[in-house]
Amino acid sequence: MGARRRKRGSRDPEQGIPSPPGYSVIPIKFSEKQQASHYLYVREHRVREGTKSSWPQKRTLFVLNVPPYCTEECLSRLFSPCGPVQSVQLQEKPDLTDSAEEPTSKFFHPTPVPGFQVAYVVFQKPGGVSAALVLKGPLLASTESHPVKSGIHKWISSYADSVPDPEALRAEVDTFMEAYDKRIAEEEAKAKEEEGVPDEEGWVKVTRRGRRPVLPRTEAASLRVLDRERRKRARKELLNFYAWQHRESKMEHLAQLRKKFEEDKQRIELMRAQRKFRPY
Amino acid sequence: ELDKGLGGFSGFLVSMLVAFLVSTRKIHTTMSGYQVLRSVLQFLATTDLTVNGISLCLSSDPSLPALADFHQAFPVVFLDSSGFLNLCADVTASTYHQVQHEARLSMALLDSRADDGFQLLLMTPKPMIRAFDHVLHIHPLSRLQAACHRLKLWPELQDLGGDYVSAALGSLTTLLEQGLGSRLHLLAHSRPPVSEWDLSQDPPKHRDSGTLTLGLLLRPEGLTSVLELGPEANQPEASDFRQFWGSRSELRRFQDGAIREAVVWEAGSMAQKRLIPHQVVTHLLALHANIPETCVHYVGGLLDTLIQSPKETSSTGEEALAAAVRCYDDLSRLLWGLEGLPLTVSAVQGAHPVLRYTEVFPPTPVRPAYSFYEQLRERASLLPRPDKPCPAYVEPMTVVCHLEGSGQWPQDAEAIRRVRAAFQLRLAELLTQQHGLQCRATATHTDVLKDGFVFRVRVAYQREPQILREMRSPEGMISLRDTPASLHLERETRHLPLLTSALHGLQQQHPAFSGVARLAKRWVRAQLLGAGFTDESLDLVVAALFLHPEPFTPPSSPQVGFLRFLFLVSTFDWKNNPLIVNLNNELTVEEQGEIRSGFLATRTQLPVMVIVTPQDRKNSVWTQDGPTPQILQQLVVLAAEALPVLEKQLMDPQGPGDIRTVFRPPLDLYDVLIRLSPRHIPRHRQAVDSPAASFCRGLLSEPGPTSLMPVLGYD
Numbered sequence: 001m002g003a004r005r006r007k008r009g010s011r012d013p014e015q016g017i018p019s020p021p022g023y024s025v026i027p028i029k030f031s032e033k034q035q036a037s038h039y040l041y042v043r044e045h046r047v048r049e050g051t052k053s054s055w056p057q058k059r060t061l062f063v064l065n066v067p068p069y070c071t072e073e074c075l076s077r078l079f080s081p082c083g084p085v086q087s088v089q090l091q092e093k094p095d096l097t098d099s100a101e102e103p104t105s106k107f108f109h110p111t112p113v114p115g116f117q118v119a120y121v122v123f124q125k126p127g128g129v130s131a132a133l134v135l136k137g138p139l140l141a142s143t144e145s146h147p148v149k150s151g152i153h154k155w156i157s158s159y160a161d162s163v164p165d166p167e168a169l170r171a172e173v174d175t176f177m178e179a180y181d182k183r184i185a186e187e188e189a190k191a192k193e194e195e196g197v198p199d200e201e202g203w204v205k206v207t208r209r210g211r212r213p214v215l216p217r218t219e220a221a222s223l224r225v226l227d228r229e230r231r232k233r234a235r236k237e238l239l240n241f242y243a244w245q246h247r248e249s250k251m252e253h254l255a256q257l258r259k260k261f262e263e264d265k266q267r268i269e270l271m272r273a274q275r276k277f278r279p280y
Numbered sequence: 281e282l283d284k285g286l287g288g289f290s291g292f293l294v295s296m297l298v299a300f301l302v303s304t305r306k307i308h309t310t311m312s313g314y315q316v317l318r319s320v321l322q323f324l325a326t327t328d329l330t331v332n333g334i335s336l337c338l339s340s341d342p343s344l345p346a347l348a349d350f351h352q353a354f355p356v357v358f359l360d361s362s363g364f365l366n367l368c369a370d371v372t373a374s375t376y377h378q379v380q381h382e383a384r385l386s387m388a389l390l391d392s393r394a395d396d397g398f399q400l401l402l403m404t405p406k407p408m409i410r411a412f413d414h415v416l417h418i419h420p421l422s423r424l425q426a427a428c429h430r431l432k433l434w435p436e437l438q439d440l441g442g443d444y445v446s447a448a449l450g451s452l453t454t455l456l457e458q459g460l461g462s463r464l465h466l467l468a469h470s471r472p473p474v475s476e477w478d479l480s481q482d483p484p485k486h487r488d489s490g491t492l493t494l495g496l497l498l499r500p501e502g503l504t505s506v507l508e509l510g511p512e513a514n515q516p517e518a519s520d521f522r523q524f525w526g527s528r529s530e531l532r533r534f535q536d537g538a539i540r541e542a543v544v545w546e547a548g549s550m551a552q553k554r555l556i557p558h559q560v561v562t563h564l565l566a567l568h569a570n571i572p573e574t575c576v577h578y579v580g581g582l583l584d585t586l587i588q589s590p591k592e593t594s595s596t597g598e599e600a601l602a603a604a605v606r607c608y609d610d611l612s613r614l615l616w617g618l619e620g621l622p623l624t625v626s627a628v629q630g631a632h633p634v635l636r637y638t639e640v641f642p643p644t645p646v647r648p649a650y651s652f653y654e655q656l657r658e659r660a661s662l663l664p665r666p667d668k669p670c671p672a673y674v675e676p677m678t679v680v681c682h683l684e685g686s687g688q689w690p691q692d693a694e695a696i697r698r699v700r701a702a703f704q705l706r707l708a709e710l711l712t713q714q715h716g717l718q719c720r721a722t723a724t725h726t727d728v729l730k731d732g733f734v735f736r737v738r739v740a741y742q743r744e745p746q747i748l749r750e751m752r753s754p755e756g757m758i759s760l761r762d763t764p765a766s767l768h769l770e771r772e773t774r775h776l777p778l779l780t781s782a783l784h785g786l787q788q789q790h791p792a793f794s795g796v797a798r799l800a801k802r803w804v805r806a807q808l809l810g811a812g813f814t815d816e817s818l819d820l821v822v823a824a825l826f827l828h829p830e831p832f833t834p835p836s837s838p839q840v841g842f843l844r845f846l847f848l849v850s851t852f853d854w855k856n857n858p859l860i861v862n863l864n865n866e867l868t869v870e871e872q873g874e875i876r877s878g879f880l881a882t883r884t885q886l887p888v889m890v891i892v893t894p895q896d897r898k899n900s901v902w903t904q905d906g907p908t909p910q911i912l913q914q915l916v917v918l919a920a921e922a923l924p925v926l927e928k929q930l931m932d933p934q935g936p937g938d939i940r941t942v943f944r945p946p947l948d949l950y951d952v953l954i955r956l957s958p959r960h961i962p963r964h965r966q967a968v969d970s971p972a973a974s975f976c977r978g979l980l981s982e983p984g985p986t987s988l989m990p991v992l993g994y995d
Contacts (some may be wrong), residue, residue, distance in 0.1 A: 045631045108697050108723055152666050152960065163661050164722045170705055180695050219759035274856050
């Protein structure tokens with residue numbers, strides 16, 4: 001993780017609100033009607049020398065404690081007075097890599113209910129970052145022009161979203177399965193051509209199709225092999241040949257007895273504690 | 281509690297019994313305490329002192345009165361060493377039968393070599409309210425005086441010196457036993473306490489000696505019969521039958537052509553059939569003993585109001601559950617016969633509390649009123665409207681469908697999910713085309729609307745948990761580790777259907793299981809602890825009451841089962857013992873011993889409440905994310921508090937007062953209370969104190985066909 005270590009303590013003298021050191025505080029409210037506000041903690045995104053990060057160095061703002069009702073376009077709208085915003089990404093935890101994963105399917109990976117999140121806001125110019133650091137609040141997440149649904153409306157709309165469209169689902173399944181089948185076929189074809197062909201160091205990969213029988217690469221198979229080796233070795237070694245072997249076996253025996261005694265003592269303690277019939 | 285009161289089987293009698301056994305060489309002086317106990321119990325269980333009395337007197341003097349004379353005068357005969365005194369003079373036949381019954385149960389317990397036999401046998405209290413299914417109180421005892429006169433018990437009154445309570449007991453109990461016949465396993469009565477009074481005062485009157493309580497232990501087979509068959513009309517016993525039953529006995533012609541006397545009781549639903557003994561008892565007491573119905577307080581169905589649905593008060597929901605299960609059977613038959621799927625259906629299993637009869641509020645067929653909702657036309661579904669109150673809660677019942685095995689399934693987790701979605705879509709299409717059922721498919725399940733019930737069908741692939749468990753290490757080695765996703769999937773598709781079917785079987789064996797489970801869950805949820813316990817863990821605790829009822833017999837009424845549930849929860853040592861529920865008797869005694877020792881070894885990795893079944897011996901899957909220690913402790917404390925309160929209410933002869941007191945949670949220990957607006961609570965009517973008025977939730981009352989999918993699971 002980067003250089004962001006949170007410490008308790010130092011109060012921000014201007015606003016009387018506790019914040020982690022090095023962060024400035026921006027209050028954010030859901031709408032005009034609320035009295036109390038949540039606080040966003042912002043800082044310029046910095047990493048230690050040598051650590052790679054995919055966020056552009058000078059232009060990225062790191063925001064902590066983003067409340068769940070704040071979405072990505074909401075954040076970009078709120079930070080646009082500081083400067084043109086290039087992109088916003090919300091994550092659960094601070095993560096250095098900008099994981100550009102393939103867009104997750106709406107049907108198969110329903111988005112979980114977000115808690116408080118962490119955001120990386122990339123501005124187009126470095127001036128945006130410094131303007132954001134001195135931004136005073138309070139920011140409003142939901143205004144008349146951009147209302148955010150909450151309560152009954154939100155639940156009704158999420159229920160409506162959960163009713164799926166069979167045609168879209170079918171189309172998505174079909175495209176995925178086509179891509180999958182193609183990939184499997186390609187892999188098969190590649191494995192077939194590499195059959196028995198040595199690679200650049202002269203090693204030939206042992207696969208299922210070869211002439212010699214091959215073990216599957218699972219943990220259970222390797223454990224079985226190790227077990228067999230151990231048994232073969234145990235058959236061959238002599239255990240009572242040397243004097244030190246005698247001594248060691250005796251000491252082990254004693255240690256085991258002692259351990260068993262301790263265990264029994266504990267068990268008796270437990271049984272005595274569990275006893276319910278106390279006539280005295 | 282058999283040794284208390286007048287006529288109890290006191291410690292003195294037991295010592296005399298041991299002396300008798302020593303004298304007849306059944307007990308030697310070298311025997312240990314356990315052996316003495318065992319031989320006493322065996323003697324009590326196998327001999328019958330009402331038929332063959334015993335005597336400590338060794339001489340056979342012809343001037344001594346014979347045993348037969350004693351038998352004519354007293355029900356139970358146990359003579360002392362003089363040959364003249366019957367030690368069991370005050371012991372009534374029903375008390376003696378109770379002693380025999382307990383002795384038999386104890387012998388069975390000792391023979392089964394259960395692990396905590398000592399605890400169960402000698403340290404578990406068995407008060408009447410918890411041991412007997414139905415209990416009735418006869419309150420103003422002065423009525424018994426009139427009863428004595430009516431029953432012509434003047435000789436007994438004279439013998440007992442005017443104690444009409446004891447005099448009436450004998451004939452009342454025989455009367456009721458004859459009336460209840462095959463429904464009854466055991467009838468027992470409480471004994472008035474032996475009172476002490478000052479020399480200078482008059483002795484206390486008999487009517488002040490408390491109440492007379494009778495306990496009934498019912499046979500489960502007799503619970504459903506509405507008919508008492510009598511002899512044929514032309515036989516002499518018919519007139520006795522008519523005289524016994526009075527106005528209720530009628531001549532009826534039966535299907536086999538016989539004309540017999542019969543008594544028919546009106547009972548519509550299962551709950552009313554359970555209360556038939558109440559009708560029998562009040563009728564007989566009023567007819568023969570002149571005790572009116574107002575003096576008899578029957579405590580057998582008082583807790584039934586808590587498992588009734590808000591609208592129908594005559595049944596406790598068993599019929600609704602049976603209707604839902606029948607609909608599920610039809611659906612599974614349709615699925616079995618479905619053609620056109622690439623792989624045929626090999627198994628259909630239910631995985632929902634309704635299908636194991638333990639859902640607290642059984643579903644009713646749903647017919648939504650379309651004006652109440654917004655419609656999503658292209659998906660044929662209904663949506664709630666923001667301006668109307670919240671729609672009624674409809675919960676879909678989960679059904680797991682296994683397909684036949686095939687090697688064509690992909691081996692990649694994401695691909696399997698897509699293939700399953702394709703199967704769900706195809707299933708929905710086929711059901712709509714071939715059977716005209718309204719379906720809605722999503723990526724993980726298909727909702728099917730049939731006869732007003734909604735089922736959620738999930739297609740499952742057996743190897744999927746295995747594939748989810750595979751993890752590739754960086755060297756390319758495949759190892760199998762349990763991931764949360766694989767555990768969850770395995771629980772849903774393998775363990776849950778097995779548990780559901782096992783509990784379904786248990787319900788068929790013990791019909792009272794459903795009522796007890798529903799009452800117990802209602803109580804736990806009413807105490808605001810329902811979120812901490814999975815449904816299945818509570819069902820398993822209730823199943824333990826039926827499978828391991830020692831030292832009691834399995835409960836036949838929801839009330840006694842609930843009291844035993846509270847007792848079990850409050851006194852079980854969750855920290856040091858696993859709760860072993862031996863479904864279908866699959867675990868042998870050795871296996872149980874192994875499980876216990878394994879439990880002690882791994883106690884720190886196991887969750888705080890451990891329930892072991894034959895299908896899941898080590899992991900206690902139902903309580904893995906289950907109660908935290910604080911919630912379990914809270915439940916134990918609440919159960920310990922609730923039990924004496926409820927017992928006192930039920931044993932109170934003037935009537936129980938407010939039976940829902942135990943079901944109201946203590947709210948003063950919370951710092952913040954959030955009050956919800958009842959307009960948007962879909963399950964508002966299910967509150968313990970049912971509200972006077974609630975909102976219309978958009979359902980029409982008569983069932984009929986619907987064409988749109990209602991709002992599901994919206995809470």
